[in-house]
Amino acid sequence: xxxxxxxxxxxxxxxxxxxxxLWALRDVLKYSGTxxxxxxxxxxxxxxxxxxxPIRSCITPVSAIAEQKIxxxxxxxxxxxxxxxxxxxxxxxxxxxxxxxxxxxxAVALLDRNAKPNDQDIxxxxxxxxxxCGTYQRIKKAIHLAADLATEVKGS
Amino acid sequence: xxxxENVSRRGFLKKLGISSTALxxxxxxxxxxxxxxxxxxxxxxxxxxxxxxVQIGTDNIVSIVVHRSEMGQGIRTSIPMIVADELGAxxxxxxxxxxxxxxxxxxxxxxxxxSVRRFYQPLREAGASARMMLQQAAANRWHVDxxxxxxxxxxxxxxxxGRQLSFGSLVPAASKMALPEASALILKAKQxxxxxxxxxxxxxxxxxxxxxxxxxxxxxxxxxxxxxVIARPPVLAAKVKSFNADAAKAINGVVDIVQLADxxxxxxxxxxxxxxxIATNTWAAIKGREALDVQWxxxxxxxxxxxxxxxxxxxxxxxxxxxxxxxxxxxxxxxxAKQVLKASYYVPELIHVPMEPPAATAHYHDGIFDIxxxxxxxxxxxxxxxxxxxxxxENINVNVTLLGGxxxxxxxxxxxxxxxxxxxxxNVPIKVLWTREDEIRNGYYHAASYxxxxxxxxxxxxxxxxxxxxxxxxxxxxxxxxxxxxxxxASLGLIDMPYDIANVRCAIGKAPAHTRIGWMRSVTxxxxxxxxxxxxDELANAKHQDSKAHLLTLIGKDRKIDFSTENAExxxxxxxxxxxxxxTARMKAVIEKASDMAKWGRKLPxxxxxxIAMHRSFVSYVACVVEVSENSDGKIKVHDVWMAVDxxxxxxxxxxxxxxxxxxxxGLSLTFFSELTxxxxxxEQSNFDGYQIARYSDAxxxxxxxxxxxxxxxxxGEPGVPPIAPAICNAxxxxxxxxxxxxxxxxxxxx
Ligand code: FES
Ligand code: FES
Numbered sequence: 010x011x012x013x014x015x016x017x018x019x020x021x022x023x024x025x026x027x028x029x030x031l032w033a034l035r036d037v038l039k040y041s042g043t044x045x046x047x048x049x050x051x052x053x054x055x056x057x058x059x060x061x062x063p064i065r066s067c068i069t070p071v072s073a074i075a076e077q078k079i080x081x082x083x084x085x086x087x088x089x090x091x092x093x094x095x096x097x098x099x100x101x102x103x104x105x106x107x108x109x110x111x112x113x114x115x116a117v118a119l120l121d122r123n124a125k126p127n128d129q130d131i132x133x134x135x136x137x138x139x140x141x142c143g144t145y146q147r148i149k150k151a152i153h154l155a156a157d158l159a160t161e162v163k164g165s
Numbered sequence: 166x167x168x169x170e171n172v173s174r175r176g177f178l179k180k181l182g183i184s185s186t187a188l189x190x191x192x193x194x195x196x197x198x199x200x201x202x203x204x205x206x207x208x209x210x211x212x213x214x215x216x217x218x219v220q221i222g223t224d225n226i227v228s229i230v231v232h233r234s235e236m237g238q239g240i241r242t243s244i245p246m247i248v249a250d251e252l253g254a255x256x257x258x259x260x261x262x263x264x265x266x267x268x269x270x271x272x273x274x275x276x277x278x279x280s281v282r283r284f285y286q287p288l289r290e291a292g293a294s295a296r297m298m299l300q301q302a303a304a305n306r307w308h309v310d311x312x313x314x315x316x317x318x319x320x321x322x323x324x325x326x327g328r329q330l331s332f333g334s335l336v337p338a339a340s341k342m343a344l345p346e347a348s349a350l351i352l353k354a355k356q357x358x359x360x361x362x363x364x365x366x367x368x369x370x371x372x373x374x375x376x377x378x379x380x381x382x383x384x385x386x387x388x389x390x391x392x393x394v395i396a397r398p399p400v401l402a403a404k405v406k407s408f409n410a411d412a413a414k415a416i417n418g419v420v421d422i423v424q425l426a427d428x429x430x431x432x433x434x435x436x437x438x439x440x441x442x443i444a445t446n447t448w449a450a451i452k453g454r455e456a457l458d459v460q461w462x463x464x465x466x467x468x469x470x471x472x473x474x475x476x477x478x479x480x481x482x483x484x485x486x487x488x489x490x491x492x493x494x495x496x497x498x499x500x501x502a503k504q505v506l507k508a509s510y511y512v513p514e515l516i517h518v519p520m521e522p523p524a525a526t527a528h529y530h531d532g533i534f535d536i537x538x539x540x541x542x543x544x545x546x547x548x549x550x551x552x553x554x555x556x557x558x559e560n561i562n563v564n565v566t567l568l569g570g571x572x573x574x575x576x577x578x579x580x581x582x583x584x585x586x587x588x589x590x591x592n593v594p595i596k597v598l599w600t601r602e603d604e605i606r607n608g609y610y611h612a613a614s615y616x617x618x619x620x621x622x623x624x625x626x627x628x629x630x631x632x633x634x635x636x637x638x639x640x641x642x643x644x645x646x647x648x649x650x651x652x653x654x655a656s657l658g659l660i661d662m663p664y665d666i667a668n669v670r671c672a673i674g675k676a677p678a679h680t681r682i683g684w685m686r687s688v689t690x691x692x693x694x695x696x697x698x699x700x701x702d703e704l705a706n707a708k709h710q711d712s713k714a715h716l717l718t719l720i721g722k723d724r725k726i727d728f729s730t731e732n733a734e735x736x737x738x739x740x741x742x743x744x745x746x747x748x749t750a751r752m753k754a755v756i757e758k759a760s761d762m763a764k765w766g767r768k769l770p771x772x773x774x775x776x777i778a779m780h781r782s783f784v785s786y787v788a789c790v791v792e793v794s795e796n797s798d799g800k801i802k803v804h805d806v807w808m809a810v811d812x813x814x815x816x817x818x819x820x821x822x823x824x825x826x827x828x829x830x831x832g833l834s835l836t837f838f839s840e841l842t843x844x845x846x847x848x849e850q851s852n853f854d855g856y857q858i859a860r861y862s863d864a865x866x867x868x869x870x871x872x873x874x875x876x877x878x879x880x881x882g883e884p885g886v887p888p889i890a891p892a893i894c895n896a897x898x899x900x901x902x903x904x905x906x907x908x909x910x911x912x913x914x915x916x
Contacts, residue, residue, distance in 0.1 A: 025418065032446055032447050035384075036448070042376070042378065044569070045383060047601045048451075049852050051854055052853055054520060094376060097374075098375050101368050101819060101823065104827055105235075105571075106374035106569070107569025108520045109374050132861045138861075139860060140830075141570050142520070142570060143828070143859070144827070145859075146867060
């Protein structure tokens with residue numbers, strides 16, 4: 010038995026420890042905000058945070074998580090008030106929206122370690138996240154906006 | 166705009182039941198064939214069938230049915246904008262109801278870039294008739310003439326006295342009013358629009374997407390649901406020989422193994438067959454499938470190898486089987502020409518890779534199917550499930566989830582049928598999930614194509630002859646086994662070449678299909694426009710002329726083109742030429758606009774080049790200019806894309822821009838990276854490592870301008886794609902002097 014702490018809540022997990030965290034989250038624990046896109050660590054749709062670090066949950070077995078804290082898109086804020094979520098909405102970033110959970114989780118992780126990333130920082134940090142709809146340019150803009158929003162929040 | 170609900174059919178019908186608490190009204194909508202008439206279609210489609218609904222409750226909430234599928238184009242925002250505007254609704258008091266698959270809505274086949282094109286007028290009329298009935302109800306209450314009233318923010322207002330009544334309070338009276346005659350409908354004047362044409366409307370699903378709360382096809386969860394992953398034939402129509410059910414069942418979580426009926430071609434929308442692994446979770450199903458070790462019989466399609474197939478296509482161009490457009494005498498004009506230019510273009514087989522692969526959940530119970538799927542076409546899902554399972558269509562409820570991208574893949578409901586068959590057989594709710602490998606290896610493909618062009622330049626330096634031969638396996642083969650000549654695809658950029666040239670000949674060669682051929686965002690416009698717009702640029706270069714100036718000359722004087730005068734049967738995306746003419750003035754206007762945006766003709770930094778292309782598709786016009794540079798290692802970077810679009814009246818400019826931005830990336834992906842190859846009938850790529858698409862560092866800045874127009878709204882989702890590849894290759898030529906005629910460009914080591 011493994012205890013998985015997702016968004017602050019502890020869950021007992023009795024299934025196959027080799028199961029990738031993605032499927033444990035989605036099918037067993039019913040956190041469907043984290044998406045499947047490739048299952049091979051190639052697209053970033055499944056990105057979640059483990060102790061604040063972005064990881065690809067599709068290639069991370071549950072057994073590798075142990076005591077660490079998992080944060081999914083659902084746990085980023087109570088009601089979508091995280092600056093990144095706000096920026097995404099105010100710039101109408103998404104098209105289909107399917108990749109966006111992963112994009113947002115990668116963006117949040119980037120801003121956590123670099124409060125004012127430039128375009129190159131963004132390209133680098135986000136290069137593992139694919140958006141087939143092609144929202145890259147808006148995401149870049151939204152990350153800059155989120156950086157500004159976060160500074161304002163801190164400042165006020 | 167607050168809640169968004171996806172109601173079940175029973176609840177939905179209850180809600181729409183005529184009662185004094187709800188004003189329900191139906192409008193006539195054009196109905197179109199729901200099956201496979203992908204895009205081009207015939208003209209005889211304007212039958213009239215029931216009904217889209219606007220519903221207003223006594224609680225003053227306006228429910229608007231969105232009957233088209235949301236896959237990123239923004240239709241769940243655009244349809245309510247149209248209806249709410251005419252109605253005079255308060256945007257904060259709108260509830261969006263996703264329509265179930267049902268003929269009463271008219272066509273729900275969300276492809277061919279036609280949601281707004283086909284429904285703008287009917288949806289406005291729906292809003293206007295509701296508004297006029299509310300106005301009449303209020304006028305009666307006040308004993309004033311209805312012309313003294315207006316609607317705004319969910320109120321009917323008496324202009325002179327300032328009295329007002331909320332929509333909700335008028336519901337009982339309004340529901341007793343007679344429906345206004347269509348001829349009596351008063352539509353809003355353009356200057357009074359509050360939502361249509363405005364750019365400040367937030368995406369209705371924006372908040373849910375940002376919080377991970379949306380439901381896509383992959384996300385549907387039902388009580389006692391089981392998960393299915395299917396081993397499908399690696400070669401089209403290969404039948405199952407054997408498999409190891411015991412090994413699969415030994416996997417923890419695997420519940421059942423079900424062999425599906427082998428596919429008999431034509432494939433149509435039928436499941437591909439194979440063996441399904443049913444499990445308590447997706448991971449167990451995937452592991453189970455690995456353990457199955459399915460052995461397959463041989464299939465006639467294992468002769469398919471991309472390299473030899475390409476050669477056969479090239480030969481097909483040399484011996485065209487059918488001439489589809491002919492004007493003047495091309496053979497003579499070519500032999501009389503002072504200079505003859507020839508070029509061949511190749512675009513490989515491609516696949517959609519929507520970020521969300523296909524997924525569908527079916528629950529068969531009490532003789533009824535409840536289905537949830539990320540489908541672009543709930544009615545053909547319903548129809549195909551009915552046909553294959555024998556359950557009557559009216560007992561099949563198809564709920565449309567959000568689509569994690571569609572691009573045409575999800576307008577083929579084979580995956581929905583799989584879920585239905587399994588649920589009926591096993592008597593439990595079943596979710597069928599396609600892995601990325603399934604999506605890439607078992608798709609409906611964009612056909613590989615070979616094209617040979619020739620042009621003559623006469624003594625006066627004019628292009629006097631244009632010959633375009635194409636060989637590509639047809640979409641028709643998916644619906645009629647053995648079909649080997651394209652049909653409707655020819656109207657997508659081949660026979661509608663718009664240049665003013667005295668002698669023109671377009672012809673097609675035979676090409677047998679060995680995979681399921683389908684339509685992918687903008688379909689054969691991709692390859693046809695690549696060849697036509699590249700070749701136009703090659704002619705400019707041959708004549709030592711500026712690319713843009715030459716393009717304008719080629720297009721020629723202002724006129725409306727009727728290809729039927731050149732022995733061509735042009736389908737104009739199922740529209741009449743009266744309503745949607747082929748106008749050269751609009752072509753030139755987008756070219757001028759995009760050139761202005763890019764400052765065409767400016768001095769460029771060393772190693773940089775601009776390229777231009779214009780293409781009309783889905784009755785809209787898009788020109789784009791691309792700036793690229795070559796670095797010292799010979800690597801190409803795309804810096805900026807300037808796109809000018811004339812799609813008639815712009816209903817939702819914000820989403821039009823985002824569709825163009827997306828089209829630029831879609832086009833860039835297939836220009837540089839994407840390619841499928843077959844080896845003995847098996848697609849060799851299987852995931853984003855082998856089948857690559859653009860990532861962040863590849864993404865240019867895309868600038869979009871929309872031409873102001875009062876023309877009828879045209880398509881938006883697809884027309885941005887075709888001009889991208891030729892504009893990039895034209896820009897590379899202008900930067901480097903190297904002309905690339907085969908995609909993707911990664912084969913040349915320049916990315
Ligand atoms: S699903 Fe995990 S990286 Fe694609
Ligand atoms: S928004 Fe559709 S894949 Fe990114």
